[in-house]
Amino acid sequence: MNWIEALLRRRRWVLLGTLLLSLAAAWFIPGMESEDTYDG
Amino acid sequence: MFFIVVFKDEPLFTPSNLALIASLTVQLEQVPYVRQVTSLTNVEYLYGQQDRLVVEPLVQGLEAPNAEAIRQRARSKPMYRDALISADGATTAILGELEKVASMSEEMAAVSTIQSIMRQAEAESGKQLYLGGYLAMDVEIMQASERDVLKFIPLTIGVIFLVLWFTFRHWLPAALSFAAVVIALVWTFGLYAGLENPYSMMTSILPVVLIAIGIADSVHILIHYYEELSYGLDRFQAIKMTLRKMLRPCLFTSLTTAVGFISFLASDIPIVRLTGLYAAVGIGFAFMLSVVALPALLSFFRAPQRAARQQAAGRLVAFLDRLTGWTLDHPRAILVGMSLLVLIGAWGALRLSTDTTMLTMLKDDHPLRVDYAFIEENLTGLSNLELVVEGRADALRQPALLNQLDALSRFAQSRPHVRKTLSLVDYAKEINQALHGGDPAFYRIPETPQAVAQSLLLYEFAGGKELRDYVTADYRSGRLTVLFDTVSSGQAASLRRSIADYAQTQLGLPLQTTGTIALVEQMMDKVALSQTKSIAIALGLIALLMGLLLRSVKLGLISMIPNALPILLMFAVMGFAGIPLDAVTSIVAGLALSIAVDDTIHYLTRFRRELGRLGDYRQALRRTTHTLGQAIVSTSVILLAGFSVLLLGSFQGTMYFGLLIGLTMLFALAGDLVLLPALLLWLKPIRVEQQVALVPFRVGAQDYGQGRR
Numbered sequence: 103m104n105w106i107e108a109l110l111r112r113r114r115w116v117l118l119g120t121l122l123l124s125l126a127a128a129w130f131i132p133g134m135e136s137e138d139t140y141d142g
Numbered sequence: 143m144f145f146i147v148v149f150k151d152e153p154l155f156t157p158s159n160l161a162l163i164a165s166l167t168v169q170l171e172q173v174p175y176v177r178q179v180t181s182l183t184n185v186e187y188l189y190g191q192q193d194r195l196v197v198e199p200l201v202q203g204l205e206a207p208n209a210e211a212i213r214q215r216a217r218s219k220p221m222y223r224d225a226l227i228s229a230d231g232a233t234t235a236i237l238g239e240l241e242k243v244a245s246m247s248e249e250m251a252a253v254s255t256i257q258s259i260m261r262q263a264e265a266e267s268g269k270q271l272y273l274g275g276y277l278a279m280d281v282e283i284m285q286a287s288e289r290d291v292l293k294f295i296p297l298t299i300g301v302i303f304l305v306l307w308f309t310f311r312h313w314l315p316a317a318l319s320f321a322a323v324v325i326a327l328v329w330t331f332g333l334y335a336g337l338e339n340p341y342s343m344m345t346s347i348l349p350v351v352l353i354a355i356g357i358a359d360s361v362h363i364l365i366h367y368y369e370e371l372s373y374g375l376d377r378f379q380a381i382k383m384t385l386r387k388m389l390r391p392c393l394f395t396s397l398t399t400a401v402g403f404i405s406f407l408a409s410d411i412p413i414v415r416l417t418g419l420y421a422a423v424g425i426g427f428a429f430m431l432s433v434v435a436l437p438a439l440l441s442f443f444r445a446p447q448r449a450a451r452q453q454a455a456g457r458l459v460a461f462l463d464r465l466t467g468w469t470l471d472h473p474r475a476i477l478v479g480m481s482l483l484v485l486i487g488a489w490g491a492l493r494l495s496t497d498t499t500m501l502t503m504l505k506d507d508h509p510l511r512v513d514y515a516f517i518e519e520n521l522t523g524l525s526n527l528e529l530v531v532e533g534r535a536d537a538l539r540q541p542a543l544l545n546q547l548d549a550l551s552r553f554a555q556s557r558p559h560v561r562k563t564l565s566l567v568d569y570a571k572e573i574n575q576a577l578h579g580g581d582p583a584f585y586r587i588p589e590t591p592q593a594v595a596q597s598l599l600l601y602e603f604a605g606g607k608e609l610r611d612y613v614t615a616d617y618r619s620g621r622l623t624v625l626f627d628t629v630s631s632g633q634a635a636s637l638r639r640s641i642a643d644y645a646q647t648q649l650g651l652p653l654q655t656t657g658t659i660a661l662v663e664q665m666m667d668k669v670a671l672s673q674t675k676s677i678a679i680a681l682g683l684i685a686l687l688m689g690l691l692l693r694s695v696k697l698g699l700i701s702m703i704p705n706a707l708p709i710l711l712m713f714a715v716m717g718f719a720g721i722p723l724d725a726v727t728s729i730v731a732g733l734a735l736s737i738a739v740d741d742t743i744h745y746l747t748r749f750r751r752e753l754g755r756l757g758d759y760r761q762a763l764r765r766t767t768h769t770l771g772q773a774i775v776s777t778s779v780i781l782l783a784g785f786s787v788l789l790l791g792s793f794q795g796t797m798y799f800g801l802l803i804g805l806t807m808l809f810a811l812a813g814d815l816v817l818l819p820a821l822l823l824w825l826k827p828i829r830v831e832q833q834v835a836l837v838p839f840r841v842g843a844q845d846y847g848q849g850r851r
Binding site: 106107109110116117123126129130131132 | 325331332333335336381385386434
């Protein structure tokens with residue numbers, strides 16, 4: 103199970119990456135637009 | 143998209159009421175995106191003067207002596223009745239229409255302007271105004287969705303955190319499993335918004351669904367992690383063992399759940415497809431975060447004290463142990479009980495109906511439903527059916543065709559729930575009467591094509607415009623509007639069919655039908671079809687995945703029994719309670735199945751390992767429930783609690799969605815903890831020797847997992 107070892111070795115990078123991705127995602131959320139539900 | 147503003151007063155024709163109508167008409171005309179507004183004050187009034195036709199607004203001046211004259215004029219015209227003015231003359235309407243191109247946000251802006259005009263007029267006049275029509279409905283549904291999502295998210299988070307607290311009795315695992323799912327939610331919505339997808343009623347359910355379902359992976363991983371710790375491993379060893387054992391079941395539970403959502407793609411309703419797709423993506427994110435970010439995060443925290451944890455879980459585990467003991471002693475009774483439930487379930491499921499209306503999507507006491515009820519009781523029906531008749535050029539100037547259209551209108555009026563019909567025919571009669579000095583005997587269609595053509599020409603010369611709404615300029619095609627009460631989709635569909643049949647067989651008129659009724663009917667057909675398709679896809683794919691995971695067709699099929707039964711029971715509940723299949727409830731079954739099956743996957747994976755280790759069915763079943771039961775109960779309760787939040791929503795559909803999924807989870811929990819062990823014990827689908835041979839390492843319970851890192 104090498105990937106588990108690798109994951110635990112680079113755990114700080116994993117968490118940093120997760121955090122950055124989350125910030126990027128959160129950036130987009132307020133821009134959501136309403137549209138007609140019953141268009142077809 | 144039309145809207146209608148209504149009020150009632152007796153006597154209606156007073157200068158102040160007429161002033162109110164006039165002022166509302168002018169104000170509503172200025173609302174952005176409103177194409178036209180028709181009311182008693184600006185509707186066309188026709189009369190003859192010598193041999194010429196005069197078309198002018200019904201109300202010319204608003205002085206007191208005029209009011210009585212206006213009343214007489216208004217009451218004399220059949221065309222206004224049940225549309226602008228009620229049969230008893232006490233209720234009146236201001237009808238408006240929005241431009242076809244208006245988008246949802248423009249519609250919302252228009253409705254809120256209309257509502258503020260109404261509130262102001264109410265304050266000034268002291269009259270109560272009512273709003274109806276498809277536009278108001280459409281916008282209300284959207285706004286209620288937005289209100290709901292703001293209510294759902296904090297409630298779901300609160301409720302689930304409570305369950306997590308009872309599961310772990312420690313803030314750390316509760317917070318960690320939460321963090322994983324909240325991050326998954328942020329990623330999903332970031333992607334959803336980033337790719338410029340629209341927000342809708344369905345998207346308001348998405349966070350609740352994702353939080354409740356996505357948290358299961360982390361809960362299973364954390365509970366297993368603590369189990370490994372309890373065997374004396376340090377936290378790095380425990381994380382490695384946990385991932386090694388839980389990766390496969392978690393991957394497969396996420397896959398089956400994703401499949402349930404992907405089955406939404408079979409739906410013909412675009413927003414349902416979109417929601418399914420993003421829910422599947424969200425489940426994928428939750429899985430990734432549970433097996434990558436969660437362990438990484440977990441490795442930074444020292445493990446909590448063991449004693450506190452064991453005490454917390456102790457009572458539940460003791461109960462589950464007793465339950466398993468009873469189950470293993472009475473497998474026959476359980477199987478007989480199951481057969482009975484299948485019969486009851488099938489009976490109830492046969493009573494399912496797809497009857498639904500837009501209106502009943504809202505709860506009974508919703509203000510819009512109150513307004514609808516008032517308008518339909520006092521004035522006219524708010525649903526419309528548009529029948530389009532087409533012929534050669536000038537076809538609609540022929541008395542023969544007009545008489546056929548007239549016969550069709552009279553037939554439509556004779557049907558139940560129909561309140562009013564309007565077409566070119568009404569104008570032809572009206573003009574003819576006006577040209578004959580208002581003599582009621584001439585309220586009929588002129589007899590020769592020349593007479594028809596001439597009267598219509600006179601109307602146009604006089605500046606008449608309203609007719610254009612009912613016939614094209616070349617008199618090639620015209621429409622018949624049928625206004626009827628807001629009834630169920632089944633009743634509406636049978637109304638449309640009876641009118642179309644009559645036109646076809648009695649008159650030989652080919653018809654096209656549109657209007658709200660056609661939309662509803664289409665939706666209903668789609669719903670029934672997408673239900674069948676989505677269940678078939680979900681059942682097939684999930685059985686396949688189970689067979690693959692368990693590497694046994696037999697075991698795959700057995701695993702479906704404790705999950706298919708809850709679905710059948712869910713249909714039975716819907717059948718007995720009269721909950722109809724609609725856009726929302728139609729997708730429940732496939733989804734419930736794909737979630738319910740998760741615990742079965744965990745159970746069977748664990749059971750195989752225990753059977754290989756212990757070599758005995760009864761012991762292995764006891765051990766499986768003993769170690770896994772807490773996680774299964776906890777994730778099921780999380781789902782039940784999470785989906786219960788939807789009961790507080792504004793839509794009946796959303797409520798039913800939450801209720802039905804919650805109930806199904808409860809049934810499925812019983813299926814996994816009672817029915818599944820009984821089935822396994824009865825059928826013994828795995829040969830013990832074979833399973834023992836499959837497990838490469840056989841270790842005792844005490845030194846379980848030792849020595850491998």
